[in-house]
Amino acid sequence: MFSKAHVLLILLCSSLSVSSYANSKKPLAWQIKNKTWTKSYEKSYEEFIASIGKAKQAGVCHTTSDCIKSPVANPQFYNLNPDSLMDVFSDCADLPYILRAYFSWMNDLPFTYPVELTQAPLKTAEADALMKQLDDLYIQLDKAGMIKKQVIKRQIKELRKKIYGGSGVDIRYNSGGNKIVSKLYIKNGDNVNKVLVDVANAISTATFRTDAANNTTTKLFRDTYPVAITKAAIKPGTVLYDPNGHIAVVFDVTKNGKVHLIDAHPDNSLTAITYGEKFSQTNVEIGGGFSNWRPFNVETGEVQAATNEELPDYSLEQFERKKPFEFNNVQMSFHEYVRNKLSQGALIYYPVTELNELMEEICHDVKEREMAVNASLAAGIQNQNHPDVLPSNIYGTDGDWESYSSPSRDARLKASIREGRQLMQKIIQGHKDGDKNVQYEGTDLEGELQRTYEASASKCTIDVKKTSGGVQTLTLNTILKNIFKLSFDPYHCVELRWGLTDAESLKSCNQSKEKIEWYNAEQGLRNLIDRDYSVKMDYSLRELPSMPLSKTPEENISIVDVLN
The missing domain is CATH 3.90.1720 (endopeptidase fold (from Nostoc punctiforme))
Structure with missing residues (x-):
């Protein structure tokens, strides 16, 4: 990371060299x-x-x-x-x-x-033969005159229908x-x-x-x-x-x-x-x-x-789909395998350093979420009527929902918290088992980790400007405790976006009964961590509670209770 001194040095050097480049700007062409x-x-x-x-x-x-x-x-x-x-x-x-x-x-x-893609065809002998015809047509298209091009384009369109079908699958998420x-x-x-x-x-x-x-x-x-x-x-x-x-x-x-x-x-x-x-x-x-x-x-x-x-x-290598992967005869997840492979020498875990870095990353993610929520609020999306149905899939859509909602961002945050918990569990257990890759020279690992967590969580704060006026400061600890309450829905007030559901916050929120009902109905979606783009989600408020989604938050995601 850049230090302040480094930043100032770069700025100074840049200002000194501007004159030498003043007449040599890059042309747009x-x-x-x-x-x-x-x-x-x-x-x-x-x-x-x-x-x-x-x-x-x-x-x-x-x-x-x-x-x-x-x-x-x-x-x-x-x-x-x-x-x-x-x-x-x-x-x-x-x-x-x-x-x-x-x-x-x-x-x-x-x-x-x-500039143009299409869904890949099924890998069959018939599809291969049709693909060869399609490739030939594209070659002809390059050489054809204007009238002939129209005929070839129609042939291409019909041939592509045979190869790819008319499923209407979003090619961003097809299988x-x-x-x-x-x-x-x-x-x-x-x-x-x-x-x-x-x-x-x-x-x-x-x-x-x-x-x-x-x-x-x-x-x-x-x-x-x-x-x-x-x-x-x-x-x-x-x-x-x-x-x-x-x-x-x-x-x-x-x-x-x-x-x-x-x-x-x-x-x-x-x-x-x-x-x-x-x-x-x-x-x-x-x-x-x-x-x-x-x-x-x-x-x-x-x-x-x-x-x-x-x-x-x-x-x-990364497509071998081994379950689990192995490194130095130790079984591990693919993500751990990547870190071990990229480490210079044996991967050594320094528990307090790992937790500090983890908390900094989570704090950074929360701060970035704050900017995204504030952008949505500034655009006034929370003041608009809620759509009658959700997007076909909340994680991949377009329009205001794509620009201002946060389901994918929130899912990645929850995944990071879950992964951090698993890492802390591994480190604590490794220390107890005498794992040489866990290095800690103190005498109270769990106590020191608890104090590290509390210090990090208390100094990471955001200020929520409430709908009715005033500011409420939230610590990272409060946000993590409410992680499954944070609304991803841009049509909700700032209080709901940050999971503030006490009576005073709901009074400040001052949104319609229908929007509160949408918030309650979306709890199953908020409980999800792993994104699934194949799930149909374009349900109305009445239909949403019956969706086959997680009804309760995933257990054991909290970092702090590992340290108790």
Whole structure:
């Protein structure tokens, strides 16, 4: 993390060097002068991402644009930013492509991104034959005249119906993955402002939901490839895809194997998080997990992408689905396996340090949630009438619900708390059993952990500006005790968003009886930790209580009762 002295030093150096760059701002028109993504460019990209991430972690910037336009977060290119560089919107899926596009533009490199995907066909002999016909039609389409193109497009449409069917499945969450239909390649003269907007409009999490084993090297190559779980492979710039609909970018891997990431959200905020069980392991067909950018070049005027065999860190290791994984003959979860593999030397747990870091991360997540809730309140969503039905799935939708609700954010927070509890249980039991990987030199581990928790929880606070006026300060301990009461629903008042359901808070909330009924009916959804995008959720208020959801909060999620 940046120290204050480090931040001041960067600002000073930046201010001293502004004059030397004053007449050399980067033109908005893209120029592809360097036609190959070399190892030196990849190393520079790592440094760019590491700086952005550490600045975000230190609170220097709060959106992707903020970071790109910050001399602290972006010392490599800040002085080259033209005054006319627009602010860019970025949600989680856009983030890797936006950062890669910006870096490519700054370094006069080629850049490409998918603009059309479709649900991958079933892997049958009949589907294979139809796919060959479809590929042939796309080749003909490129060469056809205007009238012929219309005929071929109709043929393509009919053929795709036969291959993919008309299920209407949201391709962001389908079970079979997707296929890239077309990609766009940046040309000399393209305006970077337009490119960044077009990228944000084109990319979704569906873009990453493609077969990780794909070895296509033609124009339709997969932009990223899966990597081995090694310190050399997982580095700043590595993309992490959670098949439950979230993307993050690695910016640091610590000596004790913790993976730090940045991720973006529909409200345009940027957050700093760590890898853990909130990210799911997947099968290879939907391509989740850690991946790096596939290098390519346009030296000959044709696209030439590296094959899987040419990539030293290419691996399908993370798709082996071992249950459990093993490291040094010790069985563990996949997330523990990743941390052990990435640790420099044996992974040593220092209990108080682990708890302090855990509480800092949870506090950070709560502070980020506060910003998201405040953005929703500022937009006045809580004053609007509640929709008659919920979205088809609360975790993946669009519109105001996508921009201002927080079910996915809240689920990740609860998953982090559950994972933290499990880690503390493991450490405490390991200390009792004399585990050499748990190092504690004191005489009262549980007592010291309890005091550490109380100190951390009391100093982490948020101020809730109540609907009727006045401010109520909540400590982290209060928030964690109410974790299953926190409303994800943007149509609820601030009191309900923070789980304040006492008589005084409900009086301050002053919302309609119907909205209170919605809050009560959504308790089953609040009790969930693990997100499921396949569950139908578009129920009315009357139907919602009968949904087959968790009726009681998951037991043993609390961190503090492990320490008692």
